[in-house]
Amino acid sequence: MPFVDLQSRLGINLDRWLLLQSGEQPNKRAARCHAFEKEWIECSHGIGQTRAKKECQLEFEDFYECMHRQKTHERLHAIRQQRDKLIKEGKYTPPSHHTGKAEQTP
Amino acid sequence: MWGRWSAATVFLYQRRRVSSGTSLACFGGGWRKMAGSKVKQDMPPPGGYAPFDYKRNLPKRGLSGYSMFGIGIGIMVFGYWRLFKWNRERRRLQIEELEARIALMPLLQAEHDRRTLRMLRENLEEEVVIMKDVPGWKVGESVFHTDRWVTPLSEELFNLRPREELLHKRFGFLWYV
Numbered sequence: 001m002p003f004v005d006l007q008s009r010l011g012i013n014l015d016r017w018l019l020l021q022s023g024e025q026p027n028k029r030a031a032r033c034h035a036f037e038k039e040w041i042e043c044s045h046g047i048g049q050t051r052a053k054k055e056c057q058l059e060f061e062d063f064y065e066c067m068h069r070q071k072t073h074e075r076l077h078a079i080r081q082q083r084d085k086l087i088k089e090g091k092y093t094p095p096s097h098h099t100g101k102a103e104q105t106p
Numbered sequence: 107m108w109g110r111w112s113a114a115t116v117f118l119y120q121r122r123r124v125s126s127g128t129s130l131a132c133f134g135g136g137w138r139k140m141a142g143s144k145v146k147q148d149m150p151p152p153g154g155y156a157p158f159d160y161k162r163n164l165p166k167r168g169l170s171g172y173s174m175f176g177i178g179i180g181i182m183v184f185g186y187w188r189l190f191k192w193n194r195e196r197r198r199l200q201i202e203e204l205e206a207r208i209a210l211m212p213l214l215q216a217e218h219d220r221r222t223l224r225m226l227r228e229n230l231e232e233e234v235v236i237m238k239d240v241p242g243w244k245v246g247e248s249v250f251h252t253d254r255w256v257t258p259l260s261e262e263l264f265n266l267r268p269r270e271e272l273l274h275k276r277f278g279f280l281w282y283v
Binding site: 032035039058059061062065066069071072073075076078079080082083086092094095097098099 | 256
């Protein structure tokens with residue numbers, strides 16, 4: 001409950017442990033978007049939702065992008081489309097390390 | 107009539123002779139015992155048979171129940187002792203393996219990082235070549251507003267490589283479906 005905060009009053013932790021990716025994780029393994037979430041929360045804490053939506057939009061967009069990677073996938077897709085188009089037109093040949101024929105060295 | 111009767115008696119007498127010691131010749135008239143017959147029969151040897159034991163013979167032999175339990179429990183205890191000893195040894199070996207992993211971690215992490223950076227660099231150079239004529243494309247543009255290092259996805263690293271390599275990276279170690 002928002003103003004009662006029953007769990008703090010009773011000193012128990014029923015579900016607060018799973019609310020945040022940036023909280024304490026088992027085996028101390030950090031989440032993939034830990035940094036982005038931490039930044040967003042630090043930016044938007046205590047200023048109310050209306051202000052947070054305006055002022056922390058960049059952090060929120062970064063966090064959202066980290067979680068869903070939509071812009072990343074669109075970008076990669078565009079590059080791949082363009083490459084296939086160029087290969088079809090014959091203007092581009094992929095180098096050896098991109099065709100799987102070069103030997104794999106670390 | 108008498109002649110016929112005596113002939114029948116002789117006939118039946120001859121038929122009946124191999125049946126038993128005291129043969130009872132049984133025919134229409136009545137019963138008649140044969141005493142003192144010279145019939146060949148299967149008799150015991152003279153002096154009788156040798157004695158044999160006919161009473162129950164269930165000798166007490168083997169271990170008692172308590173000792174069998176004792177032997178079983180003893181074998182079990184020995185087995186447990188050996189098991190615990192070997193488990194302690196396995197724990198020591200497991201700790202040694204973990205220590206080896208910790209010792210090798212810098213090397214493996216460095217190799218992995220070099221490989222990641224190399225692949226990113228190659229992708230960047232190819233991107234320059236490919237997207238040369240696309241209007242409004244900024245090469246190497248980060249999708250994030252921050253300039254923190256973001257660990258690249260496997261899809262980013264293997265973008266321009268055959269799809270099989272990406273699948274191998276993601277699912278190569280997986281045994282279950």
